[in-house]
Amino acid sequence: MPADAAMAMDERVKTEPFLARLMKRPELGAIGGVILVTIFFLATADSSMFTLSGIMNFLTPAAQLGILGIAAAMLMIGGEFDLSIGSMVAFAGMIFGVLTVNLGLPLILSIPATFVFAALVGAVNGLIVIRSGLPSFIVTLAGLFILRGASLVGLKLFTGGSTQLRGVREAVEGDMLTPLFSGDAFGFFFTWLADIGLIEKFRSGTPKVPGIPVEILWFVLVALVATYVLLRTARGNWIFAAGGDRNAASNSGVPVDKVKIALFMATACAAALVAIITVIDSGSTDARRGFMKEFEAIITAVIGGCLLTGGYGSAIGAFFGAIIFGMVTIGLTYTSFDQDWFQVFLGGMLLIAVLFNNAIRKRVTGER
């Protein structure tokens, strides 16, 4: 590109090492965190943590959290919060459970219906935020309580008094779509790998890892799509603009309101996706599902380099943020530290991980 050639000759620009250029991307700090945490656990944890099955094991919660975290990151880049996603997981799980178990709908109907419900709730959140001009924090906080309460009331209503709805696994058994949302993918491949002795087996002879849990595939897919949208499409540009400066964006012709409402809908749908995956996986749903997940999602996004004030961040960063969070929470169970110290460690590791990647970034890019 001629433009680049001209730049290269500018005497006001020092040549910049490749590494420094890389570290300027918000997500790369998070990779540093992943490396640090990995080194820590390699040194302290049971060796089974980094076997294939161990890795799948900590990636599974990371994946569920990550799907929410990436959605939260996009919304945060767009300048808003959604505190209702945790409750949305419970609510969408309840809707999905009732549709499949009580109404006996097949997945091909119940899944789209769940997404529609979720998207509607997201749109309502967005509309209230836009119309009232209130901060999304307070509006979706109301959503947090309302949806959580509604899940409780709904579950009690549909189960005749229990806060737990069971029997989803039986209801979806044999459904064409089930393998898309539950279980492990590429099972045949892993069986074959186990047969030729490349991966470990249990004493009983089944491979220790029966396949890649589908949520991990969803997680990767969501991260890729989100990154593509953010960095390569016009909508992505609008998201950054809407979060960076609402007025400036709107004055430059960005349809800020539409962008924000779409983001709220996407976030709610991400929660619904996690709800569907976990409900099919566990075969049940209860009123506490997704509890506190809204905060974990925000944490994930922030570890991944998003600014709480909006306009800056990345989906890939949230991807790695979720892996850090998943590794730390599950990883401690592989170590011999006393569970009482769990929270001290979790906090300490989070702090060290973010301080570390922050320090690295500053050093490499030469910022003050």
Added chain:
Amino acid sequence: MPADAAMAMDERVKTEPFLARLMKRPELGAIGGVILVTIFFLATADSSMFTLSGIMNFLTPAAQLGILGIAAAMLMIGGEFDLSIGSMVAFAGMIFGVLTVNLGLPLILSIPATFVFAALVGAVNGLIVIRSGLPSFIVTLAGLFILRGASLVGLKLFTGGSTQLRGVREAVEGDMLTPLFSGDAFGFFFTWLADIGLIEKFRSGTPKVPGIPVEILWFVLVALVATYVLLRTARGNWIFAAGGDRNAASNSGVPVDKVKIALFMATACAAALVAIITVIDSGSTDARRGFMKEFEAIITAVIGGCLLTGGYGSAIGAFFGAIIFGMVTIGLTYTSFDQDWFQVFLGGMLLIAVLFNNAIRKRVTGER
């Protein structure tokens, strides 16, 4: 003032009704919310809610939350968050409990020591935030986990295995300072009121309300001091400036770093105050004290009109925010609604209260 006189003659200014001028203050919206919630409960709740004892009853939790909320509001105006205050309540409670029970110190020593501990932790939070340039959200989140975990470990250590440390009430009995932090104030006055029949008595003859719970007095005191500092002192100006635009404030000569560190210390001390009051009141402390209080405090501040982005808000707003929150959480119990709906109701009332005061403010001040 001559300046005002000149203003009044400017033809570019419409005369502004007194009400409109009032409603421009961020806290006055929150008063609207209080009125709305009061009207709602007057219509739906048992009449005992608004007897003197009923009012004291919902003001007590509101007061404890409010002390935290006002501190959180000041910090938020200064542009930062502290997610560790909930855990700080548990941690400070543990420190205080150990000092009074295990070491047997009198309150005159143990209370200042607890505050010093808390302020130190606050200063560390602040220093890390300032030095690293990381968002306070993520730094104090680590604090949330670390302090919560440390409280558990500490309690188990000092009690020999239990998560509850008791015996505080016995330890502080008779201490000169106890009445400042526990029990009811102006007891003689209320007894006299009861004797002349102005307030209700129990069948046993003691007045139904033995006095004003001291936490309510602390609550009012904290609100007054915070409001004075924010609106009438130079430090208050600095707080608004630091939160409004860090760079601009620093370029104008505001010592932004010092202001922020002082705010973190003040917030931690507010948590310690709540810890001391509740520990003496209940006579014990446990590892779950203050759970989720950081979020309730932030909610309180936001209901009270603080902006999450900093630089705007008021302490009086948080004061009323805490009262709204306290009334709504306790109030439902006085109504005949099904308690399963509690969270739906809580969320709905919060939303309606903020929408309402927002609408009023816009209408009165003529904003678009």
Added chain:
Amino acid sequence: ADIIVVAHGQANDPFWSVVKNGAQEAAEQTGANVDFRSPETFDMVQMSQMIDAAVNQEPDGLVVSIPDADALSPSIKRAVEAGIPVISMNSGADVAHELGAKLHVGQSEYDAGVAAGQKLAEMGGTKGICVNQEVGNVSLDQRCEGFAEGFGGPVQVIPTMNDPAEVQAKVRAALDSDEDVDTVLGLGASLVGEPAVAAVEAMGLTGEVLVASFDLSAGFLQDVADGKAAFAIDQQQFLQGYLPVVFLAMNAEYGLIPGGDVPSGPNLVTQDMAAQVIDLSAQGIR
């Protein structure tokens, strides 16, 4: 022997810290290496992942609580498939054997609720409230359901958040607004039981309103001993931590294992016994 315990309650929950103390005491006595783990909130999805993580380490024995059989069964089955002996404790008596657990140590939350309800009705209670500090936590919800069943009279569930001042205010509010309420059942002694007693006391209703609570705390036991509270429902959860570890250690060393379930409760601690257990409770054993 390496034994891993995965429970659904948190390490800082007074009830579960006693379970953990039991497991640790057993570890010391048998020389086994015990790891006690639990998710940060009542989270069945995360709990199943923690069981998976435990299975990956192929311990010599696994102890789990089963508040949601549907959610946890694949993980537990995977453990059994992997040849790890599993003992369930606290909750899940009904499904333990079906899932392949060797045995169950504990008490059904529901049954304990029924027992408490019957006792309170017997003591003259007619209209009750069940104060639940964690609505949606299935094992706590079951306590209230059992209470309603055993009590017979009308029962209202009062949901609260995790704060003693709020619990106290809510109990007061409930008693204030409905004078017929004469029974309060709390689902946790320190978080609900103690503030409930304080509320009743502040209203001058001590003796007129029955207060009982699940689990023990030194403060609440003192109230029981002083006659301000009716009784505490004790599951002897120390045993739920202690026994499975001992059993699994024996199993690992000698291949020994008891032939049947061990009911650890319910055990109602009333005024006459309360004083004796206060000290044990303060040490985290009861």
Added chain:
Amino acid sequence: MTADTTFHHGDPATGVPIVEMRNIEKHFGNVIALAGVSFDIRPGECHCLLGDNGAGKSTFIKTMSGVHKPTKGEILFEGRPMSFASPRDAMEAGIATVFQDLAMIPLMSVTRNFFMGREPKKGKGLFARMDLGAANEICVEEMRKMGINLRGPDQAVGTLSGGERQTVAIARAVYFGAKVLILDEPTSALGVRQTSNVLATIDRVRKQGVGVVFISHNVRHALAVGDRFTVLNRGKTLGTATRGEITPEALQDLMAGGQELAQLEGSLEGTI
């Protein structure tokens, strides 16, 4: 002071006004920013909007470009009554604006700011994506035309100098400009070279039949390119003058709000 510049000024434009604003009022709460201002802009003319600080110029052009809704008054676009719901509507109708605060996002790159809201696309349907390569090239090229050599199109706007930033906003508006180009103090932060480029650009687009609304505090700049001059004062219009009808001195007096320039007049006249 020389008022006659060497720009060619055509005959006064006589066509139908592209935008006509009638008796616009705008109140913010109890503040009256505009108290009835009328104004129109015809194709091919440069209409200067002048006035003291706080006279209401920015508020006025913001109502023209869809940012504010007028409290009272009428807007005609090509003869038809029109009410823009958002700046995007105004843009689509063909009004490009450089706002005084520039409307840029400091954290985003120069290119992304340049094309914000009107990204060049490649690919179709689901695969339509931003053509970043082309965007970068256009952006660097347009900036060069204005006299700024960017270090790189991916530099964040927040790290640009004041003048560089202003140039991005102008280049953007000119690049996308359609029927009306509104410039709110576009040269305030610009250097000598960049200013002359901007004035030349105004001249060029006017010749192409675009109507230009030009706000400035610099009498020389206004006289260099303006065909008509409307002066605002304290939210009201003091009237419109056509080029040649008014002396620079009279214009400067009007711009200062009619108040005498006090004792300074003598010492500074001709230097502002």
Added chain:
Amino acid sequence: MTADTTFHHGDPATGVPIVEMRNIEKHFGNVIALAGVSFDIRPGECHCLLGDNGAGKSTFIKTMSGVHKPTKGEILFEGRPMSFASPRDAMEAGIATVFQDLAMIPLMSVTRNFFMGREPKKGKGLFARMDLGAANEICVEEMRKMGINLRGPDQAVGTLSGGERQTVAIARAVYFGAKVLILDEPTSALGVRQTSNVLATIDRVRKQGVGVVFISHNVRHALAVGDRFTVLNRGKTLGTATRGEITPEALQDLMAGGQELAQLEGSLEGTI
């Protein structure tokens, strides 16, 4: 173009420089904003800092006022080496600055912005509080001196017009100014009347012995008040000229970065 204005220019100031900057370099990551600039300011003189957009003027004065730490180079304050840790330090040493981005908080009132960091107090010890009454009065009065009639001192700065906002920043710096007053394009958004007020103010404080650093793109403004002229270009200094040594035309050429003004020269000369 008339270069000789009627301001009185004293003899070239000869005292010890208040601030002397030697070979200042400043890098931002891989961007070299300043590549060795030397500069000094003496009591009672107005030293103009000129240069093209992006030349590094703002970066330079920011290192002078404690916002940036220089990557290399030395700062002497009244002859002693000095390193300001923060703008507050520089302020306390007696350097008052009007930044190009004004350093104001949009959500705060005019008065609170005016006194930000240096609030007037009344009462003592624990009861020391802001004297809001006095503050409001001073603020309105200082603004009036600059030619702005505020509607009210409690209006939020974010709702002021561009020029009103700039005037607040200037009035503030002048009010608190001590030994050195740095003005980064102070008149860019100002009206005719306000500009002449600011230039007169510069003249007034200079006569009081204050050293003034004045950045401008307007040759006329610079020549009207400047005693010495330093021109920056692409992060380097092109040299310093004393008043009278240099013709306005040469200065204008230097300011444009030495590049020829192309074909525009002819058409615009004298109008910028």
